[in-house]
Amino acid sequence: MLQRIYGTAWADKKALNAYLQRPGRSRERDHRKIGKQLDLYHMQEEAPGMVFWHNDGWTIFRELEVFVRSKLKEYQYQEVKVRS
Structure with a gap:
């Protein structure tokens, strides 16, 4: 045995x-710890891995999407959507 x-x-x-x-x-x-402390989202045992966004968390998520998309455009990358 090794x-x-x-x-x-x-x-x-x-x-x-x-x-x-x-x-x-x-x-x-x-x-996970920071999200709970800042009340950004929660998860439920009945839906493991599923994020339930709270208002502030959803706002941050959307702003990050806008930022990433601007960088994709700036560097001439294409966004690809896959089934989640």
Whole structure:
């Protein structure tokens, strides 16, 4: 039986500590936590993965769509819609 072993190496203790703190910082920036705190959307157990947007969250979502579409146009990309 084979077992996979992972290892990391760091130039100094400061770099190692920065790496070890990364998961904690990621949890602080988790979109699910922030969305709940800011009351942007909610999810229900009956519909896993389905987002139910609240007013402010939907406004932000729409503004992001406008921004992304402007960048697509600026860099001459085409938007493609796939079935979701």
